[in-house]
Amino acid sequence: MRSNRPTKNDPRGVTRWRRSALVALPATALVVGMTVAMTEGVLAANLSLTSVPFTLSSTTVAAPKGLGTVLTTITAGSSTAAAEVGLPKAGLDGVCIHAVQSVNLPVIGTVGTWSLNISSPGAATPLTTAQLAAGQGIQANNLVLDAQAVKGASATLNATATTPNQIGAAADSANIKGTGISDGTTGQFGLDATGGETDISGLKANANGATIGGAMTLPNLSIALANGDTAGKGTGGGDC
Numbered sequence: 135m136r137s138n139r140p141t142k143n144d145p146r147g148v149t150r151w152r153r154s155a156l157v158a159l160p161a162t163a164l165v166v167g168m169t170v171a172m173t174e175g176v177l178a179a180n181l182s183l184t185s186v187p188f189t190l191s192s193t194t195v196a197a198p199k200g201l202g203t204v205l206t207t208i209t210a211g212s213s214t215a216a217a218e219v220g221l222p223k224a225g226l227d228g229v230c231i232h233a234v235q236s237v238n239l240p241v242i243g244t245v246g247t248w249s250l251n252i253s254s255p256g257a258a259t260p261l262t263t264a265q266l267a268a269g270q271g272i273q274a275n276n277l278v279l280d281a282q283a284v285k286g287a288s289a290t291l292n293a294t295a296t297t298p299n300q301i302g303a304a305a306d307s308a309n310i311k312g313t314g315i316s317d318g319t320t321g322q323f324g325l326d327a328t329g330g331e332t333d334i335s336g337l338k339a340n341a342n343g344a345t346i347g348g349a350m351t352l353p354n355l356s357i358a359l360a361n362g363d364t365a366g367k368g369t370g371g372g373d374c
């Protein structure tokens with residue numbers, strides 16, 4: 135009669151916990167850390183996203199103090215460049231961030247490409263720029279984007295005769311520094327649009343980094359990991 139005990143060559147039917155733990159550890163640590171943010175609904179002061187390119191989108195943005203822009207990086211021998219866009223104060227009707235990164239682990243090697251999607255949906259009834267400027271929606275202070283491109287379906291850069299916007303302002307001018315941009319180079323080109331409120335609809339930024347000074351409350355915050363280049367869902371169910 136054959137014994138039911140496994141032989142040396144029989145499969146053991148056990149989980150290789152060491153390997154599984156190595157695969158799961160980065161994702162687990164990320165999820166645990168972000169769960170705290172989800173339960174509190176707040177991202178801490180001085181949020182900083184760097185190194186991994188990502189897209190940031192919002193249905194409507196109102197910047198009561200305008201914005202500033204400077205050229206910061208040009209890669210020699212290529213057409214790659216980046217600019218900083220600073221908004222000293224911004225009200226956003228929803229925000230969606232989508233980042234993609236190839237994950238490599240010691241010993242195991244690559245575990246594929248993963249997406250991190252962070253979203254806080256806009257209001258059920260779209261907020262007006264006046265409501266956003268008055269403090270409704272998501273409020274951010276000293277929002278600075280290090281971006282390859284910042285696009286909007288439409289934008290209004292308000293100004294007055296006594297406080298005009300300046301195209302070609304010094305990149306290190308006091309007004310541009312006031313938008314949160316601290317590394318503008320003397321003699322470099324800058325856009326000083328701090329003469330009045332800036333309103334943007336359909337904002338989408340292709341960014342390399344972003345900083346936000348101060349606490350930022352995100353209603354109904356969702357943070358999710360997805361395999362592959364898989365965008366999350368923003369306001370109205372559209373792609374992030």
